[in-house]
Amino acid sequence: xxNASVATSPPATGYGAALVRALRSFTLLRESWVGMIxxxxxxxxxxxxxxxPVLSPFDPNATVMPLQKPGAEHVGGGTFWLGxxxxxxxxxxxxxxxxxxxxxxxxxxxxxxxxxxxxMGLAAGYHRGWVDDVLSRISDIILSFPVLVLYIVIIAxxxxxxxxxxxxxxxxxxxGIMRIVRxxxxxxxxxxxxxxxxxxxxxxxxxxxxxxxxxxxxxLIVDACLRMGYVIITIGVLGFLGLGLPPPDPxxxxxxxxxxxxxxxxxxxxxxxxxxxxxxxxxxxxxxxxVREISLRD
Amino acid sequence: xxxxxxxxxLEIKDLNISYYTRAGEIPAVIDFSLSVQRGETIGLxxxxxCGKSTVAMAIMNYMGANGGIKSGEILFKxxxxxxxxxxxxxxxxxxxxxxxxQEPFAALNPSxxxxxxxxxxxxxxxxxxxxxxxxxxxxxxxxxxxxDPERIMKAYPHQLSGGQQQRVVIAMGLLSxxxxxxxxEPTTALDVTVEAGIVKLIAEIxxxxxxxxxxxxxxxxxxxxxxxxxxxxYSGEVVEEGTINSLFTWPxxxxxxxxxxxxxxxxxxxxxxxxxxxxxxxxxxxxxPRGCNFxxxxxxxxxxxxxxxxxxxxxxxxxxxxxxxxxxxRFRDIDHSAYLKPKNVREAAEVGENVLEVRDMQKYYxxxxxxxxxxxxxxxxxxxxxxxxxxxxxxxxxxxxxxxxxxCGKSTFAKVLMGLETATGGEIRHEGRDIGNxxxxxxTPEQLASLQMVFQNPSDTLNPSHTIxxxxxxxxxxxxxxxxxxxxxxxxxxxxxxxxxPRDFYFRRPRQLSGGQKQRIGIxxxxxxxxxxxxxxxxxxxxxVSVAAAVTELLMDxxxxxxxxxxxxxxxxxxxxxxxxxxxxxxxxxxxERGSTEEIFDPxxxxxxxxxxxxxxxxxxxxxxxxxxxxxxLPSVTNPPAGCPFVTRCPRRQGAICEQQRPPVQLxxxxxxxxxxxxxxxxxxxxxxxRVPSExxxxxx
Numbered sequence: 001x002x003n004a005s006v007a008t009s010p011p012a013t014g015y016g017a018a019l020v021r022a023l024r025s026f027t028l029l030r031e032s033w034v035g036m037i038x039x040x041x042x043x044x045x046x047x048x049x050x051x052x053p054v055l056s057p058f059d060p061n062a063t064v065m066p067l068q069k070p071g072a073e074h075v076g077g078g079t080f081w082l083g084x085x086x087x088x089x090x091x092x093x094x095x096x097x098x099x100x101x102x103x104x105x106x107x108x109x110x111x112x113x114x115x116x117x118x119x120m121g122l123a124a125g126y127h128r129g130w131v132d133d134v135l136s137r138i139s140d141i142i143l144s145f146p147v148l149v150l151y152i153v154i155i156a157x158x159x160x161x162x163x164x165x166x167x168x169x170x171x172x173x174x175x176g177i178m179r180i181v182r183x184x185x186x187x188x189x190x191x192x193x194x195x196x197x198x199x200x201x202x203x204x205x206x207x208x209x210x211x212x213x214x215x216x217x218x219x220l221i222v223d224a225c226l227r228m229g230y231v232i233i234t235i236g237v238l239g240f241l242g243l244g245l246p247p248p249d250p251x252x253x254x255x256x257x258x259x260x261x262x263x264x265x266x267x268x269x270x271x272x273x274x275x276x277x278x279x280x281x282x283x284x285x286x287x288x289x290x291v292r293e294i295s296l297r298d
Numbered sequence: 299x300x301x302x303x304x305x306x307x308l309e310i311k312d313l314n315i316s317y318y319t320r321a322g323e324i325p326a327v328i329d330f331s332l333s334v335q336r337g338e339t340i341g342l343x344x345x346x347x348c349g350k351s352t353v354a355m356a357i358m359n360y361m362g363a364n365g366g367i368k369s370g371e372i373l374f375k376x377x378x379x380x381x382x383x384x385x386x387x388x389x390x391x392x393x394x395x396x397x398x399x400q401e402p403f404a405a406l407n408p409s410x411x412x413x414x415x416x417x418x419x420x421x422x423x424x425x426x427x428x429x430x431x432x433x434x435x436x437x438x439x440x441x442x443x444x445x446d447p448e449r450i451m452k453a454y455p456h457q458l459s460g461g462q463q464q465r466v467v468i469a470m471g472l473l474s475x476x477x478x479x480x481x482x483e484p485t486t487a488l489d490v491t492v493e494a495g496i497v498k499l500i501a502e503i504x505x506x507x508x509x510x511x512x513x514x515x516x517x518x519x520x521x522x523x524x525x526x527x528x529x530x531x532y533s534g535e536v537v538e539e540g541t542i543n544s545l546f547t548w549p550x551x552x553x554x555x556x557x558x559x560x561x562x563x564x565x566x567x568x569x570x571x572x573x574x575x576x577x578x579x580x581x582x583x584x585x586x587p588r589g590c591n592f593x594x595x596x597x598x599x600x601x602x603x604x605x606x607x608x609x610x611x612x613x614x615x616x617x618x619x620x621x622x623x624x625x626x627x628r629f630r631d632i633d634h635s636a637y638l639k640p641k642n643v644r645e646a647a648e649v650g651e652n653v654l655e656v657r658d659m660q661k662y663y664x665x666x667x668x669x670x671x672x673x674x675x676x677x678x679x680x681x682x683x684x685x686x687x688x689x690x691x692x693x694x695x696x697x698x699x700x701x702x703x704x705x706c707g708k709s710t711f712a713k714v715l716m717g718l719e720t721a722t723g724g725e726i727r728h729e730g731r732d733i734g735n736x737x738x739x740x741x742t743p744e745q746l747a748s749l750q751m752v753f754q755n756p757s758d759t760l761n762p763s764h765t766i767x768x769x770x771x772x773x774x775x776x777x778x779x780x781x782x783x784x785x786x787x788x789x790x791x792x793x794x795x796x797x798x799x800p801r802d803f804y805f806r807r808p809r810q811l812s813g814g815q816k817q818r819i820g821i822x823x824x825x826x827x828x829x830x831x832x833x834x835x836x837x838x839x840x841x842x843v844s845v846a847a848a849v850t851e852l853l854m855d856x857x858x859x860x861x862x863x864x865x866x867x868x869x870x871x872x873x874x875x876x877x878x879x880x881x882x883x884x885x886x887x888x889x890x891e892r893g894s895t896e897e898i899f900d901p902x903x904x905x906x907x908x909x910x911x912x913x914x915x916x917x918x919x920x921x922x923x924x925x926x927x928x929x930x931x932l933p934s935v936t937n938p939p940a941g942c943p944f945v946t947r948c949p950r951r952q953g954a955i956c957e958q959q960r961p962p963v964q965l966x967x968x969x970x971x972x973x974x975x976x977x978x979x980x981x982x983x984x985x986x987x988x989r990v991p992s993e994x995x996x997x998x999x
Contacts, residue, residue, distance in 0.1 A: 192753035193761040196823065198738050199716045200776045201746045214763035 028294050035290015038225075041283030049099040057081075058090035060097040060250045070268050083268045085259055091269065094250035095276050101251050102280065105162055106231045109169035110224060113231075116174040118220075121181025122208040126189055136182070139175030147172050151234070155243040162245055165238060169231055180223055184216040191215075218295040225288030229281040236277050252277050305376065306333040307477045307510040308357065313370035315352055315361070324583040326352045326365070328534045334478065337504050339511040341525035341542075343518060343557075345842040347580055348531040350514050354480050357512070358397060359387055375477065393423035396471035397480040401487050402463035406455040412439075412466055413451040419473040438469040441506070442499055459931045461492035468499065472507060479503070479511045485520065489703040490869055491928045493520075494913035498927060500524050516843060518561060519872075519915025522546060527621075530554050533581055533591040536611070540622035546919045548634070550614050550624040552596045555637045560847035562876030563918055568854060569644045573876070575848035579812070590627060598632050644858070649879070650694030653831055653863045654715075658724035659734060661685040661707075661714050665936065682935045684710040686887045687724070692880075694830070695861040697854075699868060699878035699895075701910070705932055707887040708867045712833050715865070716751055717741055729830060747777035747827030752820050752834040752853070756813040756841065759820040766811075766819055767804035770794075770826055777827035793822040796856060814845035821853055831863040839870065850877065871914045875899055880969070883907050886943035887935065893970030899988070902981030904972045905950040911987040922989045942975065950976060 029035045048055060057078050058064055065072075066088035068080045082091040124135040142150070154168040188194065189212060197211045238244040239253020240260075247254065252273045259269035315327040327349040334340050342350040355361055357372060359379045372379040374395065382390070399405050407415060416435035420426055426434075432451075439447035442465045455463055464484060471479055481500065485493040501524050504511055513524050521528050521542070528545050530538040530553065538551040549555050559574030578595040587593050589605035596604070604627050614622040614629070626632075663682040684707045692698040700708045713719040715726060717738035726734035728749060733741070753759040761769060770790045780786045791801050797818040808816060817837060824832050837853065838846035854877060857864050868874050874881055874895070881898040883891040883906065891904035898907060912926040928947045939945045945956045952975050961973045972981065 192755055192758040195716075195718060196751070196753065196759065197761075198718060199746060199749075199751055200773055200827075201738065201741065201743060202776070210764075211761055215761065217763075 029290055032290035032293045034286050035293065038283050038286025038288070038290055041279055042287055045099050045280050045283065046103060048096055049103045052096050052100055056090075056093035056096040058093040060089060060093040061248045062090075063088040064090060067266065082272045083266070085255070085269050086262060086266075091255075091272055094255060095252070095272060098250040098252045098255065098273070099276070099280075101162075101245060101249065102232055102235055102277075105165060105235055105245075106228055109166045109231050109235075110228050112166055112170040113173040113227070114177055114220075114224060116170055117177025118181050118213065120174065120178040122185055122213065124178065125182040125185025126204065126208050126212065132182070135178065139178050142171070142175045143179075147234075148237070151238060152241070152243065155238065160238075160243050160246055165235060165244065168238075169234055173227065173231070177223070177227075180219065181216065184219060185212055188212045188215055222288050222292045222295065225284050225291060229284040229288075232277060232281050232284070306335050307375060308512075309333040309371075309373040310353075310357075311371045311373070313353070313356065313372060314368040315349070315356055316366055316368050317362075318364050318366065321584060325368075326534055326583065327356070330370070330536060332529060332536075332539075334510040334512060336477070336510055337508045338527065339501075339504050339513055339525045341521035341528040342512060342514045342531060343516065343521050343528060344531035345516060345580060345844060347533075347583075349534045350531050351482055354397065354482055354512065354514055357478075357480060358391055358395060360391075389423075392419065393474040394476050395478045395480065396474065396476040397482065398464075398467055398471050398484050400483040402460060402467045403455065405467045406463060408455050410454075411451070412453055412455065412458075416451070416466070416470055416473060419470055423474050434473065435469075438473050439466070442466075442469045442472070443495075444469070459492075460488050461495060461931070464488060464492075464496055465499065468496075468503075472503065472509065475507065475509075477510060479509050480514070481511060482514045483516070484513075486515075486517075490871070490913040491703060491909055493915075495927050497523050497915070498925075517915060518546075518557060518843075518917035522917055522919060523915055530557070533586060534583065535591060535625060537592065537626070538622075538624045539611075540614075543919055544622045546917065548614075548622070549637075550622070550629045550632075550634065551592075551626050552598055552632065553592045555634070556595075557843060558917065559637065560843045561917055562872045563916065563921075567875075568877045569646050572644060573847040573851055575851055576844040590625075598628050600628065603627055647695045647858050647861070649696045650861065652691050653694050653729060654692040654865070655727040656691065656724070657689050657727075659685055659688040659711070659714070659721050659726055660723035661710055661719065662722045680936055683887050683938060684935065685714070685721075688884075688889055689724075690882050690889065690892055692831070692863050692865060694863055695858070696879045697857070697864040697866055697877055699866045699874040699881045700884060701868060701871060701874050701881060702884035703869055703932065705886075705935065706884040707935075708884055709835060710887075711884075712751065712835050712865075712867055715833060716749065743777055747779070748830045750824040750827060750829040750832050752817070752824045752832060752837045754836040754839060756816040756820070760808040760811075760816055762808050764807070765804065766806050766808070770819070770823055773823050773826040779827055789826070793826055796825070797822045797852060812845075813841050814849055817841065817849050818852065821849070821856065825856055825860065825862070828860065829862060831865065832857070833865045833867065835867045836869070837866075838873070839868070871910055872916070883910070886933065886938055888943050889971075889973065890944060891970075891972045893966070897966065897970040901984045901986055902966055902972060902978055903984060903987070904944075904974055904981075905948050905976075906944045908984065908987055909947075909949070914988075916988070918990075920991050924985065924987045926987070942973075952976060 029039060065074060065080070065084055066086055068084040070081060070083040072080045072083065074080060080090055080092070082095070084090055120135050120139070124132040150172050151168050154171060155164060158164045158167065194207060194211055197207050202211070235244065236253035236256070239251045240257040242257060244254050245251045255273040256270050259266070263270040310330060310332045313327060313330040314325065317324045317326050330353060332340065342353065344350050352365070356367055357379065359382065361367065367380050374390065413432065413435065416438070417428065417431040420431045420434055421428070436447045436451060439450055444450050444462060444465050450458065450462070450466070458466065484500070485496050488496065497520060500511070500513065503509055513521065515521055525542055527539065527541050529536050530551065532553045538545060538549065538554050545554065549558060556574070556576040560576065562573060576595050581587060581591060581594070587605060589607055590596070590609045593599045593604045609625050609627050611623045611625045614624055661684045663684055665680045665682055667680065688711060690698070700711065702708050710719065714721050714734065717733065717736060720737050721734035724734065725732045733745065738746070760766070767790055770793060771786050774780055774786050774789050780789050790804060794801050794803055799815060799818055811819070820837070834853065838849050841849060850873070866874070866878060878895050880894050881892065882889055883898065883904065885906050891898065891907050899911065903911070909926045909928050912923055916923065926949060930947045933939060933946050939957060941955070941957045941959050942948070942961045945951060948956065955975050959975070961975045963971050963973045964978050965971050966978060972978070974981065
């Protein structure tokens with residue numbers, strides 16, 4: 001008919017096309033300057049984390065010169081741009097290496113929390129009935145604990161390590177995500193295209209994952225960006241409480257915890273890690289705002 | 299109120315409205331002029347996107363942030379609304395100009411009683427006391443014919459039915475005794491029998507209160523019943539205006555002719571007089587052609603003449619009415635009688651053996667009341683009888699329509715048929731196999747493929763996350779029609795050809811498609827597995843008239859070609875009259891009448907069928923209807939009447955027998971059955987509801 005070339009070849013599918021689409025949707029972000037600032041901050045930290053070995057002037061765990069003010073010169077050459085801590089470690093280097101920790105564990109924990117929350121939410125919202133009752137009551141029970149208490153109990157029970165932090169965060173935020181997903185699914189399951197899928201005999205997991213989930217992505221992406229910020233706070237708080245990653249590897253929350261008693265005398269030891277955490281969270285929050293702004297526009 | 303007697307209430311002169319978007323300035327309304335006298339009702343008719351709602355918003359001077367009145371005047375009682383300050387506008391809106399919107403439940407505040415909301419109107423705009431405001435509100439509720447106004451005053455909006463809510467909204471609009479009432483599709487969200495009551499009320503208002511009204515609708519039939527003058531809009535311009543009589547009898551613009559060709563009239567039949575869809579699509583505002591906007595879709599288009607420049611409104615000189623104006627460069631050259639002759643006459647489809655047999659099918663929903671009171675009284679479980687004892691059959695190649703208002707159980711029946719629900723009792727035999735109790739999970743791929751559905755809502759029918767090609771391919775793969783990747787692709791292309799869409803739609807996503815195009819894809823998807831039967835649940839009710847006509851015709855062409863049985867679910871009797879071979883009328887979960895289309899539309903009628911027929915708006919001034927307006931509301935399905943389901947609203951109620959006993963199913967002929975206590979002879983004596991004049995009686999012949 002009109003387009004003979006189209007008729008002859010099946011369409012290009014696969015990862016290449018998906019990647020192009022993903023990149024194209026990312027360029028949409030240019031229309032929101034708030035989102036662009038957020039993305040810039042996040043990308044800045046990602047860049048820092050990737051090039052940590054190049055950027056950091058000192059070994060983050062090496063004792064060089066204790067209690068130096070920001071800008072002090074090292075006798076053996078080099079500058080402590082942000083000073084050193086009470087053990088003589090260069091704070092800039094620790095912040096740079098610490099970004100690796102946080103940008104590794106925060107997305108990982110968010111991802112696993114989402115994996116659990118989405119599966120639970122899909123099942124509860126799509127099947128309703130007793131599945132919904134059981135899953136919703138479980139999430140009610142978890143949500144009824146103060147989060148901090150929950151973290152302390154979990155980490156105290158299974159020990160402080162990177163993997164256990166991920167487990168604790170997944171356990172505590174999975175139910176919240178499940179609630180969001182369930183609400184979205186309750187609406188989407190009544191759409192005609194879901195009925196069409198049912199009447200052509202699709203299995204329920206296919207309907208949930210292929211027909212329903214992609215249409216819930218808008219609110220979920222916004223929530224994921226915001227939640228990433230909360231997870232970064234949580235990792236910081238756990239570090240601050242001494243439940244974070246075991247020393248000596250740099251961890252922003254841990255850095256604040258170790259030096260907080262000296263904050264009056266040496267504010268730089270706590271202020272700079274605090275700024276690092278805040279800026280990253282701000283970046284994710286602005287990114288979330290930008291994504292929301294764009295998704296509302298269409 | 300001295301200014302009332304002099305001059306028109308509203309006069310719009312050369313109004314131009316534009317929207318400003320990222321794509322630049324988009325003219326939404328061009329050179330619009332209109333005047334409304336006191337007590338006059340003006341109809342604005344046109345398809346979505348023609349600018350009719352923009353005009354209404356401009357009259358209220360309530361344009362969005364991106365809309366602006368570019369030039370022209372809107373004189374309301376001599377004062378220009380465009381130049382009014384915010385304070386002046388606030389004084390006028392709601393007191394001198396009122397507006398009534400499409401959805402009554404969105405117009406009422408759910409957390410305030412009706413009394414609060416009604417009394418607010420005079421309290422805000424006039425210096426009167428609460429008692430007087432209350433008295434006025436009660437009086438107004440009586441005037442809009444709401445029974446028991448004192449009770450309604452105390453009620454919250456959710457305690458009222460849709461029709462009652464719309465009456466309250468109309469009462470609210472009239473309370474301040476406005477000079478102008480704007481009605482924007484006030485009955486679109488309502489059922490036909492309820493609509494008939496509201497339309498009657500709207501027609502009474504101007505007579506009783508002398509209010510000038512502007513009635514916006516896409517439905518020519520409703521315009522005919524309510525208005526004195528009508529303006530037909532197309533792509534931002536008025537293309538034709540005139541009195542109801544003149545414009546409906548002697549339409550002069552090809553677009554107006556086109557609109558009439560798109561709506562099934564009571565005389566029409568799908569084989570003898572098929573609908574004539576307007577080809578092409580409404581141009582996007584920034585892609586309007588030079589000259590006549592309708593040019594690219596017009597059969598009488600002449601290059602160099604029609605696209606030479608702006609076409610002005612001209613008086614139809616030979617007219618039977620000097621007030622009739624049209625915006626067409628060639629209206630004198632067009633043979634207007636040619637439009638009346640049926641084209642593309644088809645032969646009736648061959649009807650084969652029974653494909654579907656439904657016998658005593660029941661579907662009950664259990665309602666569990668978990669309260670302590672229910673546990674003590676032992677009434678923990680009640681049943682909603684969504685379908686009760688349905689029996690009918692459908693043959694190969696035949697179109698069977700199920701007609702009824704919302705809540706009559708027609709969609710529940712479709713769900714049971716599709717296997718999304720299972721029947722509580724009785725049987726449904728499709729191609730000989732009982733499927734009533736087989737849920738969709740237990741059906742074989744062939745069974746699934748042979749029974750498919752076209753859904754109602756175009757925005758919902760396709761998954762927005764996947765391409766068109768992907769969605770149709772999936773159906774073909776799932777049903778095992780083809781397995782090879784290239785063959786599947788070929789089949790998708792063939793289906794796109796069948797539904798008359800370009801092949802590059804394969805890569806499009808649903809958001810890039812218009813409503814009509816989405817419905818076409820929905821049809822392609824339903825026919826992908828070569829079904830023996832397709833259920834269409836109001837497939838065109840959400841579409842514009844010209845698009846609906848095209849989709850209806852397409853659906854019937856494909857059905858004929860494949861000899862598919864079509865089960866057409868609808869509330870619109872004019873569409874049903876047009877395309878169905880046989881009709882099943884449902885009320886409150888039960889079949890009250892079934893028979894061939896001719897049998898249903900002629901006496902003897904079931905009293906409910908009679909009322910439904912009377913409620914159908916017909917866009918033909920020479921067709922006369924007997925007026926039957928149903929009182930009351932649909933009873934609750936949890937507590938239906940013990941006897942005849944229709945007894946609470948039936949104008950031909952016989953007395954106690956109707957309330958206590960199930961009506962017997964009386965056979966008029968083989969295939970035509972009426973469930974009613976009234977003897978058949980008496981029903982036969984009823985005169986026809988719709989009287990269509992014969993061809994030589996007609997004025998335009």
